[in-house]
Amino acid sequence: MDPSSSSSSSSSSSSSSPPSEGPLPWWGVAGALVLLAAALSPRLRFRLRIGSYCLLCLLASALTAPACLLWNRGRTVRNMTIIKNVVRTFKYIYGLRFELKGLEHFEIEGPCVIISNHQSILDMIGLMEILPERCVQIAKRELMYMGSVGLIMYLGGVIFINRKSTSNAKSVMADVGQAMMSENVKVWIYPEGTRNGSGDLLPFKKGAFHLAIQTQVPVVPVVYSSFTSFYNPKKHLFTSGKIRVEVLPPVPTEGLTASDVDELTDRCYTAMRETLFRISERPAEVNGGGPSVSH
Ligand SMILES: CCCCC/C=C\C/C=C\CCCCCCCC(=O)SCCNC(=O)CCNC(=O)[C@H](O)C(C)(C)COP(=O)(O)OP(=O)(O)OC[C@H]1O[C@@H](n2cnc3c(N)ncnc32)[C@H](O)[C@@H]1OP(=O)(O)O
Numbered sequence: 201m202d203p204s205s206s207s208s209s210s211s212s213s214s215s216s217s218p219p220s221e222g223p224l225p226w227w228g229v230a231g232a233l234v235l236l237a238a239a240l241s242p243r244l245r246f247r248l249r250i251g252s253y254c255l256l257c258l259l260a261s262a263l264t265a266p267a268c269l270l271w272n273r274g275r276t277v278r279n280m281t282i283i284k285n286v287v288r289t290f291k292y293i294y295g296l297r298f299e300l301k302g303l304e305h306f307e308i309e310g311p312c313v314i315i316s317n318h319q320s321i322l323d324m325i326g327l328m329e330i331l332p333e334r335c336v337q338i339a340k341r342e343l344m345y346m347g348s349v350g351l352i353m354y355l356g357g358v359i360f361i362n363r364k365s366t367s368n369a370k371s372v373m374a375d376v377g378q379a380m381m382s383e384n385v386k387v388w389i390y391p392e393g394t395r396n397g398s399g400d401l402l403p404f405k406k407g408a409f410h411l412a413i414q415t416q417v418p419v420v421p422v423v424y425s426s427f428t429s430f431y432n433p434k435k436h437l438f439t440s441g442k443i444r445v446e447v448l449p450p451v452p453t454e455g456l457t458a459s460d461v462d463e464l465t466d467r468c469y470t471a472m473r474e475t476l477f478r479i480s481e482r483p484a485e486v487n488g489g490g491p492s493v494s495h
């Protein structure tokens with residue numbers, strides 16, 4: 201019997217008979233069950249999607265940190281360019297599309313204080329979509345302990361404050377003011393002081409406005425449209441979506457003093473709230489603006 205024929209016969213017999221139908225490996229079964237459960241359960245689908253985002257941030261941070269260290273040898277605002285280019289790819293993974301308006305208002309020589317509304321941890325994608333060069337953020341210090349994400353924030357020059365201690369926060373912000381001027385750095389602050397997914401604005405904290413007046417630099421308001429059409433943790437909603445971003449004209453602070461903080465805060469709050477309602481296609485409230493400063 202010709203071995204080739206026997207092999208061909210065995211191969212023909214093997215090619216004619218269906219592949220051996222052994223049981224699925226355990227991981228195949230587990231994966232199939234997760235996918236089935238996710239298809240059936242919005243809550244699970246939401247948790248898988250937002251969990252993948254957290255995992256992506258942790259992994260991307262762990263991989264970007266060595267690049268920052270090799271390229272820029274430590275903590276410097278120059279690392280923000282590397283971080284920005286990495287995070288900007290996330291929008292493709294989650295199907296987020298940005299419509300940008302007013303970027304020319306970022307073309308400011310020298311430092312400024314940028315303020316924007318803050319809706320969720322997804323804001324990092326919107327932040328990096330338009331982040332100008334040499335711009336760092338003010339963050340709650342708890343974020344420093346978020347593993348590789350905390351490390352990458354540190355390397356990018358993020359300034360950590362203790363929100364629970366006004367005196368500590370004020371002294372840190374005073375140091376920020378000096379660094380802004382000496383190192384020609386812009387500072388991005390979320391004046392609401394916390395995430396707010398309501399589709400409206402929380403009353404503004406005053407630190408950003410004190411900082412701008414103390415350094416006599418302009419305040420540049422930035423507004424992101426409401427995420428509620430595609431992201432709502434309470435409804436386990438997290439799909440793809442469009443985000444309108446509008447950079448408003450700089451608000452000058454030359455000649456202003458600490459006694460002008462409340463008026464400057466109100467002016468920015470009102471302009472941002474009107475913009476938020478407009479770009480989110482939400483009817484403006486009949487009774488005008490809400491409270492602008494924390495009481
Ligand atoms: C490669 C993959 C990467 C994957 C990860 C992606 C990105 C990571 C990398 C980089 C991006 C990092 C982005 C991080 C974003 C983090 C966002 C946050 O953490 S938001 C929360 C923290 N931020 C804030 O809280 C800012 C807003 N808060 C303030 O500005 C506050 O004013 C404050 C300074 C914290 C003080 O807080 P307080 O509650 O006391 O607020 P008030 O404003 O009411 O002030 C009380 C009182 O003090 C006076 N005041 C305030 N500040 C000052 C000042 N600087 N000087 C003088 N006086 C001040 C104020 O006027 C009040 O007095 P009065 O009522 O009499 O007027």
Ligand SMILES: CCCCCCCC/C=C\CCCCCCCC(=O)OC[C@@H](O)COP(=O)(O)O
Nearest residue numbers: 254257258320321324345346347349393394395
């Ligand atoms: C080894 C320790 C590992 C820790 C695991 C951490 C798990 C989460 C990991 C990554 C999450 C990605 C987050 C990207 C940065 C988000 C910045 C942000 O938006 O923080 C919220 C803060 O603005 C306001 O907080 P609050 O609304 O006041 O609350």
